[in-house]
Amino acid sequence: MDQGSAAGTVFGALPGAMSLEPQPDLSLANRERGLRLLVIEAIFSGGAAALTSGVILTAFALHLGASNLMVGTLAAMPFLAQLLQLPAIQLVERWRRRKRIAVVTSLVGRTMLALMAVLAFSSETTALLLFLAAQMLLCGLGAVGGCAWNAWMRDLAPEERLGDVFARRTIWLTAISLVLGLAAALALDRTPAGSTARDLVFAAMFAAGCVTGLISAQIVAMMPEPVMPPAEGPVALRALLRQPLGDPNFRRLLVFVASWQFAINLATPFFTVFIVRQLHFAVSFVLLLSVASQVANLLALRLWGRLSDRFANTSVLAVCAPAYILAIVAMIGASQFGDRTVVKLWLVALHLVMGATIAGVTLASTNIALKLSPKGSATAYVATNAMTTAVAAGIAPILGGLLAQFFAARQFELLARWRSPNGVFTLPITLAAWDFYFLLAGLIGLYAIHRLSLVREEGEIERRAMVGQVLNETRRSIRNISSVAGLRAATDLPGALLRDARVRIRLKRAQQAHAAKTH
Template identity: 85%
Template structure:
């Protein structure tokens, strides 16, 4: 194992790297599942965080991406992307150990240390991410981007699903504010630290193609001018900015909305996250196939409007009086959001990579990441600051139907977080309009893509509903093991052939 790039990357090396890329996702996904998202927000609330602090914590991972500016220079000057990714990962994930120790304390001091550790973790993650993205652009073949990253995301989502269920059970068995709850949070962040370090080890084992030689001193302004002058890529950046602002104005506060306004337990929020991840897993391969067969933009044209509609529909949770109906409504919405965000995440990542010139993708990828950082970072901070403003206001709309049999009324009352969901929907509509201006080879109309989605879904259901399909489903674990053994045999045969070839030469 070496951290130096390889001047000549054989097909066997490339395949080994792609296998490690998928395997590593299980460990990096484990670190993220135990220390981010719902658990991060729940831990902040456990320490006594305010709405403003929740917004700042949600914004930190995005604003930290601004460090990709100096990271671009670092990558272009040192030209050792793997070394940068590994060292930043090792140092950053040690911050999770600091967070684990904070579980047994509380107050303002603990929250400030928690925020500082989160800033260091996210900052180093951004630096490593800049090197990682440019590295992956050169490692993964363009025609296999959709399939490789779909399989990687399946692992990420699967491990999040398993650990999400375990976290929900652990929190459900412990009382809020108890010593047992402190221990559970400490174990989560300690586990995240361990799996994160294993992830860094696997990254160090992946091969890195040698970057083309530099032509002279690196001028950051000149480097970033290329993606901004690229008319089609700049249109993509406008979509990314408006989209990220729309969804991050509302989604970081889902946990606060469900716990504080709807008065459900944190464990129920984690179960909703698990439901979303199940839908994510089931939909990922579908979106991966469609993005490779047609275009990423076509996938976005279906997934983005549906996801925005689901965010706006969260308003319905505060309108129903029946608690069971509210639960079913939230579960349904999280299933829809899980399935559609799978397509949005996969397609938006791939389209940015696809529109970046091969061999010099660093500046393009970094510009896309910084656009995401600014938009997604400002949205939750603004949301946290405006929380008190919206909390003191409400909007009521009454629909009344009069007839011979009496009067039927439907009152709609918007309060607190409902305003965020509605505002996110309006901004999301603008983002979808901006997406229509982006050009990508192979794109098809939204109506045709919807037809392809239904056809793929119908085919999958038909396969499962048949006797052969049911048998295949029950034989899945054995098939996976058999496939793994075949892969090992194939790899050993390839290594033996390569060794024999080198011996003869």
């Protein structure tokens, strides 16, 4: 029995479950039922993500005694896993069972959360390695399943209903994320670090995430899948991705994207480590910062959408990118202030700024990638942009983890002194450990902003559709390990890549047939 048949057998025993086979004829009532289930599923998938990803995942890794290298590796996994979507496109095309792929990958991946729940009671090296392997499998299967899911949803939801359906999903995902984030902060705040009670809290979170994730998989299994159109021929992915790299202006954009993603992901994945280990704040406070960042991200996205429609996307980036980089550099100030209340207010303000500005960077950079794409090749260009982002954002935190010990053993002190008739004013500045990362990220970020100035913005794009897409992406279930919301929005490879390839194959065959008739 193959894996898909096994999954079908499992779900056949569940009450109300549907077959995992696609349906050749999909009635209007069945389609509407599927769209309702699509919204309901967001409650459970959002709950699983809220309890097991982001800041909670970092905090759990620190609870197990993870090194800085492991924290960086965990931060890199969601990015690097996106590269698996390219072979996943071939899998979808060959197997043509998108529902089976999505359900099976969800089932296997989310059972890893049960393993993580058990590991909450251990701090041995073996436990850390198992945790890392489980997270790697979860991210990898999530990327493969996400590719099948995206292609499936585009066929299930009518074009005129996409915005409404995914807007409602976004509302539920956001609400669940905020509520459970606050609940997790409260639970962790009431349990001392390293205590048995803290073990139980983390175990309960990951166990609950596993249960809600499996419920999500069952709901997905109950949703109908339309039969994929007949295969039009092999998809030449290399040929598709070769065209963007031959475009000089788009290559300049890729240099900006790579340097920008490297800069911000060199520092932001370690915010939780910096706040907990260097500033000695509770994990619950970091979760509150994450909630504040998510709220700012959500509120600011519509504003940046309107501004990108009114002005150029490069103008939005010219405001958002420097503000975001300055906020990262300003994290150094948190280690300079002596008053704990001032430090808290400083961190809250910076997370609000970063949450709001990263929304503008994500929206504008994705808009530019599409605007620079020739008609009929948009998905290939966006896919190249996404892969560049994934590689740069994946390498940066791993390198950051490797260099952590180097910077931990070094310190830079600067004493600024002002003399006047009224006395002497001194301002001591001391950079240590993670402060070097924030400064280095700022320098690389300035280079990225310079590269952005070389990009010429051309073309037109339907702004409203892109705002909806990016809004949904910023609320995706797998979030960056940082406490800043919305960092992974640009890394997801477009689910329409396969469809775009088929359209181009049809067009080429039609042109050949027309040429044959005329001759």
